[in-house]
Every structure is written in structure tokens, then in C-alpha cells.
Amino acid sequence: MLEAVWLEFTAHWVLYLSMPITSGVVGFITNVVAIKMMFSPLEFVGKRPIFGWQGIIPSKAGKMASIAVDTIVPRLITEREVFDRLDPVRVAQEIEGPIVALVNHMVEEIMSEFEPGIWETLPRAARDLIIHRIQADAPDAVAEVMKDLRNDIENVFDLKDMVITTLVRDKTLINRIFQETGSEEFKFIGVSGLYFGALFGFFQMVGWMFYKADWQLPLFGLLVGYCTNVVALKMIFQPQSPMRFGPWKLQGIFHKRQKEVSRDYARLIADEIVTPSNIIESVLKGPYSDRVFMMIARHVKRVIDDQSGMARPFVAWTVGTRQYVKIKEVAVVRLVERLPETVKSVDVYAKGAMDLANTLAAQLEVLPPPDFEDMLRPAFKEDEWILILVGAALGCCVGIGQLILFTYLG
Numbered sequence: 001m002l003e004a005v006w007l008e009f010t011a012h013w014v015l016y017l018s019m020p021i022t023s024g025v026v027g028f029i030t031n032v033v034a035i036k037m038m039f040s041p042l043e044f045v046g047k048r049p050i051f052g053w054q055g056i057i058p059s060k061a062g063k064m065a066s067i068a069v070d071t072i073v074p075r076l077i078t079e080r081e082v083f084d085r086l087d088p089v090r091v092a093q094e095i096e097g098p099i100v101a102l103v104n105h106m107v108e109e110i111m112s113e114f115e116p117g118i119w120e121t122l123p124r125a126a127r128d129l130i131i132h133r134i135q136a137d138a139p140d141a142v143a144e145v146m147k148d149l150r151n152d153i154e155n156v157f158d159l160k161d162m163v164i165t166t167l168v169r170d171k172t173l174i175n176r177i178f179q180e181t182g183s184e185e186f187k188f189i190g191v192s193g194l195y196f197g198a199l200f201g202f203f204q205m206v207g208w209m210f211y212k213a214d215w216q217l218p219l220f221g222l223l224v225g226y227c228t229n230v231v232a233l234k235m236i237f238q239p240q241s242p243m244r245f246g247p248w249k250l251q252g253i254f255h256k257r258q259k260e261v262s263r264d265y266a267r268l269i270a271d272e273i274v275t276p277s278n279i280i281e282s283v284l285k286g287p288y289s290d291r292v293f294m295m296i297a298r299h300v301k302r303v304i305d306d307q308s309g310m311a312r313p314f315v316a317w318t319v320g321t322r323q324y325v326k327i328k329e330v331a332v333v334r335l336v337e338r339l340p341e342t343v344k345s346v347d348v349y350a351k352g353a354m355d356l357a358n359t360l361a362a363q364l365e366v367l368p369p370p371d372f373e374d375m376l377r378p379a380f381k382e383d384e385w386i387l388i389l390v391g392a393a394l395g396c397c398v399g400i401g402q403l404i405l406f407t408y409l410g
């Protein structure tokens with residue numbers, strides 16, 4: 001029997017040796033396709049609800065963002081920690097120039113709009129004096145607003161909402177978080193498909209040499225597509241802690257790279273999500289924006305009233321009490337609208353003061369393995385069965401193609 005098998009092998013050795021090669025290629029392709037399906041396309045392509053596809057992570061951006069938030073807040077960093085690192089006086093100094101310019105523009109704009117007759121008849125020196133007095137008080141008002149924010153930060157700023165809103169709004173960004181923190185793991189999935197596929201193909205070749213059945217090649221193809229995905233995923237996350245087998249030490253690839261992954265993850269969070277600009281926008285437009293608006297309104301109106309001084313009754317009489325109140329309200333609304341752009345000059349100082357990248361990295365590095373795994377695992381776990389099923393189906397199709405080819409050449 002062995003002699004007959006050997007004669008069969010030597011007569012068709014090219015076909016037999018093609019089996020491990022084909023299986024390796026199939027394993028590689030199915031794994032790469034599985035990775036692509038996790039991230040692409042960003043939007044649904046096809047006809048809902050059945051025919052079509054959207055990348056798993058973009059399709060569940062809200063859920064993935066919530067998972068990312070649960071890793072960061074409140075275990076690693078809180079709203080208070082973020083704001084306590086900012087000095088209100090220093091913030092006021094950093095944005096003094098842009099605020100002064102904004103005040104100058106707004107006073108001219110609002111007075112020309114509401115009381116053009118009175119404003120234009122005032123001497124230039126008088127107008128400049130009013131503007132300069134308000135400008136002089138502006139930095140102190142900014143510092144006072146910052147102090148109020150710090151004292152009541154939990155009631156005016158929702159860090160979780162900010163992170164989720166940012167990630168849901170930008171699906172490319174949530175893809176980047178998983179792609180960059182898991183870059184080595186994704187490379188391993190592709191390469192392991194090649195190696196494991198070739199190994200399975202070798203057993204497929206041996207089996208075909210001794211026993212030929214129509215179901216054999218499609219079944220092996222299905223197993224190659226299935227097993228290469230499953231084995232690769234297991235090797236990424238298992239075992240969580242190092243295990244020794246004689247001279248060898250085994251540990252899941254992701255856990256072995258905990259320090260490196262922590263640095264990459266922390267850098268992305270600090271550079272792309274929990275940025276000074278995003279924080280300011282969230283404070284001004286987030287779920288507690290009404291409270292912040294009232295806080296800012298109180299300080300702005302006080303500055304206007306203080307600068308009116310003893311002339312306030314005369315000003316109210318000249319422009320009308322209602323008009324005076326309306327001017328103050330419009331000033332608050334427009335100031336809040338333009339603040340995000342105005343305060344960008346504080347970004348460099350705030351980023352250095354908060355030092356989020358180093359803070360997060362240091363805390364991520366010492367996370368327990370199960371918690372650390374939760375950073376990346378959801379990207380694989382969510383609808384993982386679909387990816388494995390697609391790999392198995394592609395492998396089965398290749399097996400059928402092999403069967404047709406071998407039958408034709410047989």
C-alpha cells in the first residue's frame with residue numbers, strides 16, 4: 001500500500017505539494033479579509049437589512065466608544081483630575097490677547113447693531129475708554145469662570161459624554177485607536193494564517209494520499225479557514241499571564257506588549273480625544289452647557305455693569321432698560337459661540353499641564369490582565385462569529401475548487 005501511495009505521490013507531486021501552499025495562502029487571505037471586515041467600510045454598503053456590510057467597529061461606534069470610556073473613566077482619570085491641573089490665572093494669561101481682541105470686536109459689533117445712533121455720536125475717545133475698561137476686566141472674569149468651573153466640575157463637565165461624542169462623530173478615529181494599539185496583533189493574525197494554513201494543508205495532503213473522498217477537500221478547506229482565525233485569536237489573548245513550559249515562556253501577544261500598547265493608547269487618547277479644544281467644546285456644548293452658560297453669563301453681565309459704574313442709570317435711561325438687558329444677553333450668547341475658537345491659544349499650556357499621555361500610560365501599564373484585555377478584545381469579540389464564518393466559507397470554496405481541479409486532472 002505504501003508503495004502505491006508513493007507512486008501516486010511521485011506521479012502527481014506538483015498537485016500534492018500545492019495543497020500546503022494553497023492552504024497557507026487561503027489561511028493568510030481569510031485572516032486578512034477578516035481584519036478588513038472589522039474596519040471597512042466606514043458606512044453601510046449594500047441593501048439593508050440583509051444584503052451588505054459595514055465594518056464591525058464603525059457599525060458599533062457608540063458601543064465601542066462606551067467600552068473605551070469604561071477603560072479610561074473613572075478608573076484611570078476623572079474630570080476633577082483634568083481640571084485641577086489647570087491654573088485659572090495662567091489660563092487667563094494665555095488667552096488674554098485673543099479675549100481682548102474679541103471684546104474689542106464684540107463691543108463695536110453689538111453697539112453698532114443695537115444703538116448705532118448713540119454709539120456713532122460718542123467721541124472716539126469715549127468709545128475707546130468703554131472698550132478698554134471692559135478689556136481690562138476680561139482676564140479677571142476668565143480666571144473667575146475657571147475657578148467656578150473647577151469648584152463645580154462634576155456638574156458642568158461630563159468626560160464620558162465627551163469621549164463617546166468624539167468617537168461616534170469620527171468613525172475613522174475609533175478605527176485608528178484599535179488599528180494602532182493592535183497593529184502587531186493584526187499583523188500576527190495575517191502571518192499566522194499563512195503558517196497554520198500551510199500546517200493544516202500538510203495534513204490535508206497526507207490524508208488525500210491515503211484516502212480520497214469528494215467531501216474531504218471542501219471539509220479541509222473549511223477547517224483551514226475556521227481554525228486559522230480561531231487559533232490566531234486565542235494566541236493573541238491567551239494566556240493572560242506568562243506560563244512556563246520548560247525553557248519556553250508563553251503569553252498572549254497583546255499582554256506581552258502591555259507597556260508598548262499602553263503608550264500608544266495613551267498618546268491617541270491625549271492627542272485625539274481628551275484634548276483642550278475638545279474639553280472646552282464639551283463644556284460649552286455638552287449635556288451641562290446650560291449651567292456653564294449661566295455661569296459665564298453671571299460674570300459677563302457683572303463686568304458690563306461694573307464698567308457702566310455710576311453712569312449705569314444714565315446708560316439704561318438712554319438706551320432703555322430692556323434694551324440694556326438685551327445687549328448684555330446678546331453679548332453672553334455671542335461670547336459663548338466664539339469662545340472655542342478664541343481659547344485655542346491655551347492648547348499648548350493646557351496639554352503640557354494636564355500631561356494626560358504620561359498619566360494614562362503609567363496607569364495602563366499596571367492594569368490587571370483582564371482589564372487590560374478589555375481595551376482591544378471588544379474589537380475581536382463583537383460579531384467574532386461572523387468573521388470566523390466568512391473565513392470558513394472562503395476556505396470551503398477553495399476546497400471545492402481544489403476538488404474540481406484534482407478530479408479534472410485525475
